[in-house]
Amino acid sequence: MKNLFIVTLSVLLFSFLSAQTRSDSEVKRDFERGFKSLMKDLRGADSTTIESVKQKVQAFENEYQEHKDFLNKAVFPDGYDGTIERLEDQLKESIELANSQARIAQLEAKIGELSGQVDALSKENQALLAELKDLKNEVQQLTAKVKQLQENIAKRDAVVFALVDSLFVQYDQQKLSNTDMKKLSSLEKNKVVDNIKRSINENMAFLSSTGLSGLDFPKMLDEQRKFESSWKGVGKKLAEVYVSQKDRSKEIASVDTMLSQWRGQVDDAFWKSLNQLFADENLTIARFANGEEFYKNIVRFIEDETNNADNRSTEQRMGTYEAFAYKTWGSKVKPVWVPVMKRNGMITDEQVNDIDAKTQLWYAKVKPGNTMLYILAGALVLAILVGLYLGMKKRPATTE
């Protein structure tokens, strides 16, 4: 304890004596050196060191404050005041620089982070694009497969019926009354009934497959009806041939059942798809499940829209009209669906014409008004009349 006291006292005494014995020139020298050193520190300061340098500047100012008058005379050319001012200016500049550096560092960090995100997202996008490309290829492949399958099924159906027709034509031409056994053996050999059943099953399976678009359904309905029609001819003949074969007779009856099922499914899919076509354009047409309902509901919709046109804005009524007349009825239903419906007795020409006529009436109600045109025409007529009147009035009276 005693030693510590002596050491402390010695240090204090030494400091006191050192301070006492420092000459003016040494004060000046130390001031100048201190200034240079601080300027160097300030110029090299960053956001992490600026605070400590600032404190050093403050301590420096305080230390030499007592020598201010002397230093103002001794330090050339700035003196104490000028030197401290330069120091303060540099301090301000360095603080601004340090703050900027801090902000720059933050921004750089942010940029780094964002760059990382951009890279990551770019990679992800690349992967997604590649995936999309694959999927696109898959979708294209799927669409192509569906098309191919549909064509193949149709071809096969045609071939099956062509085969049956050929068989019957061949035997009918031979006019052999005792050839029933031969017919049977040939039909069995060619698995005619099995192939027909298989065709129906495949058609039904195809109906529930993915990748079908709305426009496929009319074609499928056409196909079903064609098949049904062909079967009507062939089935009768087959029934006659198989009249003695109880098992085969049953199978032929089951073909009728299957065809009925298929018809039900195709019709269902056809109407659902057609309903969806209107729903996609937000057209509030009541649901229909057959040709008659279709016609009635469409007509009711058009009439409602025509009658309520005055209660809606021009934009609304034109939007609804265009959605029906151009986007559905005119561009899709009439060219693709209606021909199939007509062929299969679902709608008549009169009904189609009626819908067209009502659509025209609807347009007359929703088209933009011609009020301005009428006003302009009226104004023109009035101007002509006034001109004529004035012309006649100014004409001098003829003296006789």
Next chain:
Amino acid sequence: MKKVVILFALFVALIAGGCSTLQLQPADFSWVTEEILDVTGSGMVSAQRYSVEFNAKPLLAKEFAADSMAAKNTKTIRVIRDKAGFYFVTGPKFKNVYVLAQAEGSLSLNNTIVISPEKPMEDPKFNQRDSYIELINGNSKLQLTKAGMQQGGGK
């Protein structure tokens, strides 16, 4: 005779008037602080701030008369000028302070102030004060003028 006396008086008055010197007063030649000057190999020292340069060799020879090595080893001297324009010169290992006056192309010794005849000064320093030059020698402070050490200046 009377005429002669009058003419002589006029002649003296004319001569006296023609020979009177112009003086600019007051003048202050003081340096704010001492200058610590390096002694070159040739013995020259230079106070660049004041554009003063002189040869210190004769001074060192005088101080270290018996010790030429000490004179050679002296690397710095301290110089300050008082208000009147007298130069005060000393340095480490010096026992004296030399007072020099400016002359034509030279500095001439005006006074030698003996500070420490027995023990050379370790690190003497000058300070400019209002009416004197302060000499710090160790812990003591002395008040010097061109005439010598002022009374009560020692500590």
